[in-house]
Amino acid sequence: MNEYTRANQRGWDGLAETHFRNYHIDTLRGGTPLINDLIRGEVGPVAGKTLCHLLCHIGTDTLSWALLGARVTGIDISPESLRYARQLAAEMQIDASFIEADVMDVIDRVHEQFDIVFSSTGVLCWLPDIRRYARTVRHLLREGGIFYLFDGHPFRAVQLDDAGEYGPAGSLQGDYFRRQVWHYPTMGDYTDPDLVVAADSYEWHWTMGDIISALCEAGLRIEFLHEFPRYFYNGYTPHDVPAADAPERFPCTFSLRARAD
Numbered sequence: 257m258n259e260y261t262r263a264n265q266r267g268w269d270g271l272a273e274t275h276f277r278n279y280h281i282d283t284l285r286g287g288t289p290l291i292n293d294l295i296r297g298e299v300g301p302v303a304g305k306t307l308c309h310l311l312c313h314i315g316t317d318t319l320s321w322a323l324l325g326a327r328v329t330g331i332d333i334s335p336e337s338l339r340y341a342r343q344l345a346a347e348m349q350i351d352a353s354f355i356e357a358d359v360m361d362v363i364d365r366v367h368e369q370f371d372i373v374f375s376s377t378g379v380l381c382w383l384p385d386i387r388r389y390a391r392t393v394r395h396l397l398r399e400g401g402i403f404y405l406f407d408g409h410p411f412r413a414v415q416l417d418d419a420g421e422y423g424p425a426g427s428l429q430g431d432y433f434r435r436q437v438w439h440y441p442t443m444g445d446y447t448d449p450d451l452v453v454a455a456d457s458y459e460w461h462w463t464m465g466d467i468i469s470a471l472c473e474a475g476l477r478i479e480f481l482h483e484f485p486r487y488f489y490n491g492y493t494p495h496d497v498p499a500a501d502a503p504e505r506f507p508c509t510f511s512l513r514a515r516a517d
């Protein structure tokens with residue numbers, strides 16, 4: 257694991273407990289999956305299928321897929337997040353596996369193949385190497401299996417200034433093609449604006465070309481790429497709040513499905 261990822265691991269360990277409080281766990285405990293209808297529809301039926309959730313965090317989406325009938329495995333780098341994921345699986349009596357691993361090491365560590373590989377909402381910015389991630393997805397898929405990704409759109413990069421901060425809503429001030437590791441001295445939280453974890457964090461930016469090319473090079477066939485003018489977290493940044501008057505002129509999120517064949 258590189259030093260950047262090690263720092264990110266500490267940050268995510270620091271956020272896990274707050275997310276366990278704020279992620280609608282009681283709804284999940286009550287048997288209602290937390291995956292939204294858009295994603296459920298785009299992934300398609302999962303009953304009876306094996307599903308690997310990359311960057312699964314505290315396992316809420318992983319266990320939601322289990323409630324929908326999949327046999328699930330979650331992979332994440334944060335031991336504290338996985339402690340909550342395992343606790344929740346035990347409480348809900350769901351037979352789920354959770355593996356603590358840097359996704360960059362998964363090709364060497366995990367040798368099972370799955371019908372579905374799933375990753376969503378806050379994935380690509382944590383990856384130091386998009387091509388290795390794409391090869392990892394292919395490695396985890398059986399022939400004919402599908403990969404589904406829903407994440408922030410790389411166009412967001414043009415909203416960031418040189419310090420990695422957002423300007424006034426709708427302003428375009430950054431560089432879509434800039435290659436740099438973004439360093440933040442603390443980690444904020446999209447579920448609790450008052451929480452600041454004292455851990456350095458490092459983020460990467462991948463253009464849409466980087467993402468699609470990496471998947472194609474890894475042997476995946478893109479079935480669709482959908483772009484949406486809305487974010488997935490209220491309050492992810494002040495400009496991400498999907499207020500009624502938010503301009504819907506820019507791509508904010510995207511989804512894609514790709515097949516291993």
Ligand SMILES: C[S@@+](CC[C@H](N)C(=O)[O-])C[C@H]1O[C@@H](n2cnc3c(N)ncnc32)[C@H](O)[C@@H]1O
Nearest residue numbers: 268311313332333334357358359376377378382
């Ligand atoms: C934004 S969260 C994922 C959110 C998830 N969709 C959810 O809402 O539950 C990002 C997750 O990626 C994990 N992560 C970051 N870098 C990673 C890496 N290199 N390998 C594996 N997991 C990583 C973090 O520990 C964290 O749990």
